[in-house]
Amino acid sequence: MRRPVPADFASPPSARRRRAWEEADRAARPTRLGRLRARLVEAGVDAYFGLRREEIRYLTGVNLGDGEEKMAGHSGRFLVSGEAVVVLADSRYTLQARREAPDARVEAVTYDLPARWAELCAAIGARRVAVPAADISHALWGELAAAAPGVELVPSGTWVDQDRAVKEPAEVERIAAACAVADRALAALLPEIRPGVTEAALAWRLETLMREGGAEALAFDVAALAGPQAALPHGSPGERRVRAGQVLLFDFGAQVAGYRSDMTRTLFVGEPRPRDLAVHELVARAQAASIAYLEAGIAPNGRAVDAAARDVISAAGHGGHFGHGTGHGIGLATHEAPSLSRVASEAPLPSPTVFSVEPGVYLEGRTGVRIEDLVFFDITARRVERLTRFPREVLVVG
Amino acid sequence: MRRPVPADFASPPSARRRRAWEEADRAARPTRLGRLRARLVEAGVDAYFGLRREEIRYLTGVNLGDGEEKMAGHSGRFLVSGEAVVVLADSRYTLQARREAPDARVEAVTYDLPARWAELCAAIGARRVAVPAADISHALWGELAAAAPGVELVPSGTWVDQDRAVKEPAEVERIAAACAVADRALAALLPEIRPGVTEAALAWRLETLMREGGAEALAFDVAALAGPQAALPHGSPGERRVRAGQVLLFDFGAQVAGYRSDMTRTLFVGEPRPRDLAVHELVARAQAASIAYLEAGIAPNGRAVDAAARDVISAAGHGGHFGHGTGHGIGLATHEAPSLSRVASEAPLPSPTVFSVEPGVYLEGRTGVRIEDLVFFDITARRVERLTRFPREVLVVG
Numbered sequence: 001m002r003r004p005v006p007a008d009f010a011s012p013p014s015a016r017r018r019r020a021w022e023e024a025d026r027a028a029r030p031t032r033l034g035r036l037r038a039r040l041v042e043a044g045v046d047a048y049f050g051l052r053r054e055e056i057r058y059l060t061g062v063n064l065g066d067g068e069e070k071m072a073g074h075s076g077r078f079l080v081s082g083e084a085v086v087v088l089a090d091s092r093y094t095l096q097a098r099r100e101a102p103d104a105r106v107e108a109v110t111y112d113l114p115a116r117w118a119e120l121c122a123a124i125g126a127r128r129v130a131v132p133a134a135d136i137s138h139a140l141w142g143e144l145a146a147a148a149p150g151v152e153l154v155p156s157g158t159w160v161d162q163d164r165a166v167k168e169p170a171e172v173e174r175i176a177a178a179c180a181v182a183d184r185a186l187a188a189l190l191p192e193i194r195p196g197v198t199e200a201a202l203a204w205r206l207e208t209l210m211r212e213g214g215a216e217a218l219a220f221d222v223a224a225l226a227g228p229q230a231a232l233p234h235g236s237p238g239e240r241r242v243r244a245g246q247v248l249l250f251d252f253g254a255q256v257a258g259y260r261s262d263m264t265r266t267l268f269v270g271e272p273r274p275r276d277l278a279v280h281e282l283v284a285r286a287q288a289a290s291i292a293y294l295e296a297g298i299a300p301n302g303r304a305v306d307a308a309a310r311d312v313i314s315a316a317g318h319g320g321h322f323g324h325g326t327g328h329g330i331g332l333a334t335h336e337a338p339s340l341s342r343v344a345s346e347a348p349l350p351s352p353t354v355f356s357v358e359p360g361v362y363l364e365g366r367t368g369v370r371i372e373d374l375v376f377f378d379i380t381a382r383r384v385e386r387l388t389r390f391p392r393e394v395l396v397v398g
Numbered sequence: 399m400r401r402p403v404p405a406d407f408a409s410p411p412s413a414r415r416r417r418a419w420e421e422a423d424r425a426a427r428p429t430r431l432g433r434l435r436a437r438l439v440e441a442g443v444d445a446y447f448g449l450r451r452e453e454i455r456y457l458t459g460v461n462l463g464d465g466e467e468k469m470a471g472h473s474g475r476f477l478v479s480g481e482a483v484v485v486l487a488d489s490r491y492t493l494q495a496r497r498e499a500p501d502a503r504v505e506a507v508t509y510d511l512p513a514r515w516a517e518l519c520a521a522i523g524a525r526r527v528a529v530p531a532a533d534i535s536h537a538l539w540g541e542l543a544a545a546a547p548g549v550e551l552v553p554s555g556t557w558v559d560q561d562r563a564v565k566e567p568a569e570v571e572r573i574a575a576a577c578a579v580a581d582r583a584l585a586a587l588l589p590e591i592r593p594g595v596t597e598a599a600l601a602w603r604l605e606t607l608m609r610e611g612g613a614e615a616l617a618f619d620v621a622a623l624a625g626p627q628a629a630l631p632h633g634s635p636g637e638r639r640v641r642a643g644q645v646l647l648f649d650f651g652a653q654v655a656g657y658r659s660d661m662t663r664t665l666f667v668g669e670p671r672p673r674d675l676a677v678h679e680l681v682a683r684a685q686a687a688s689i690a691y692l693e694a695g696i697a698p699n700g701r702a703v704d705a706a707a708r709d710v711i712s713a714a715g716h717g718g719h720f721g722h723g724t725g726h727g728i729g730l731a732t733h734e735a736p737s738l739s740r741v742a743s744e745a746p747l748p749s750p751t752v753f754s755v756e757p758g759v760y761l762e763g764r765t766g767v768r769i770e771d772l773v774f775f776d777i778t779a780r781r782v783e784r785l786t787r788f789p790r791e792v793l794v795v796g
Contacts, residue, residue, distance in 0.1 A: 067464055070731070093632060095630050095762060096632065133537035133540065136535065139532040139553065155536070155540075211602060212602075220465065233489070234466070234491060234494065235493075
């Protein structure tokens, strides 16, 4: 196979394209809020209290970094009623919130959310407030309930997760742009992979190539795992040196204009071992089986797409070496709905949506192979398209 | 002032020193578990269920990256009883958990924690289980309670946070090492700061200098904010170009062997404006007042240390321009106990401990100044020592 080079993949987005995406978000926000408001009516509640950074950005525009919510207190958390959008912000965040969420009312709230809760709800006429029970701590739920007995808290389920699983065109474009940044970075890294280089050095180089190649952040820490380390599906790169005859697994992703990519390639350093080639071939076939299933299916569900890949691996006797699910949705978060796994929903997949397809086989103490692509899926348009463009064939480096 | 250079600060830790820290953790773990077990006895509960990544590492040794817990499912979560330590891990994490927590029993748990809960508790003889209510979601609390009516869940408060606030010598050494990595990085950046360079480029260079200078990760995203942007205490660096006559605020920190630093310096690009110099002088005086209070106090508390800085700023008429607290503890997390603020506890500060002292003055649309150092505080040894060594004097660059 011809070795991929960065120019094989799309260039990082221009400033003009980034501005167009911001405009698209602004234009889409009323529709997004409209979907949530329809759910409020259906559930018979007056308002929704959102806490997760992805929902904050999706529905209000306020942009918190990953992990920043741990230090932001209540800043960014928001209430949506039939009429109003109210964003909470302490003094560190008020200017930012006003700028990023110009259509919302920004309320100064520091430590005292329970003390303010009754008044905040009264101001928007909310007596029954839906709260995503998976996003709020048990402690805060209890404090809010105790502080305002007149406001009923109603567990909301995963409403916004379900809405976010269906992707707008400008969201898919950004995920594709994040894929291209990652594709280019790995292509640029290939000539630098040599026996003797450490996993940690390769991981940092790959990160640098993404960050200098259009990513404002990583989607998650880069995994660069050589030989037996590749058997740890979520291992961390270390000071181990890459050796000839080993596999070299890279699992990595970029963030572009808020949206993320996620890809895995398992390369071969020097002459591949027949055992590793056989595992690679098996995993590639399993991945292809899931994609073929998506292409063929009338209304595929996440459990069936998982089974398509898993059956191939099980038939080869490696069912016990593929412990994780076949895929997950991606967007503002690295892992989001829909899920593709043995316990995933048997309801049809949302559409249009984007998810990973990433079967793997892990042989403890010996080797591991995973191949992961992001796939755009649109049942109406009958489209199944890999957004990850880096070749999946056996690739020998070093 | 002579411009600082990297060699002014301690070198990154050697591999030998890193191994010594790992050993120290291993040796300290029984003591840490002993403190938690004493709390179990005192509270009349049989076990503790921990969920936060800092607690996972502190008490079991399992090392999850920041944000990784969002993708790890239940992996890393743990039960501690009087006799046992049980770490949960799905198939992606079992090998890692066994290696990093050799003294724990690793239990394979994937999606099915509620289904397994009764059995897991019974296996360690736990009928009353303390759970930190601020760390568990309202949804999971409800699922566990419903799944095993025979197991009583008891909100535990912030036991391990309180224990972690008191730092062991090897923890302080790592925080100091992270401070030195950050000090060196800023010193190395100084010659590269010129009018015309963007905030984002400076932030990335500073990140690169830390990551190539001994940091395995950042403590948080670098803030590099010029001129009026510095009035946003938690602003993000953008494509704005630094101009002569502006202040330039850097808020950043490194992670070394799991422990973190956090520092802020507000530099002057070209000839400082008298207004900005006056604000800088005021903030420096406020910071010095908190430090002096710590040095003088018999048993200082977080509210009084905050007041010491705040009184200086209020006396100058800027009380309304200093909205956030004066400081926060730091260690495995960037923000942890103790807190130094207007609403902080009036109980004596824990000791020995490490926290930031970081007053600021923010003039919306005009300028902002913050000066932040980490301080080691030991009441018994009567020691108050700045771990951040980068000079705090007015520093003109560009």
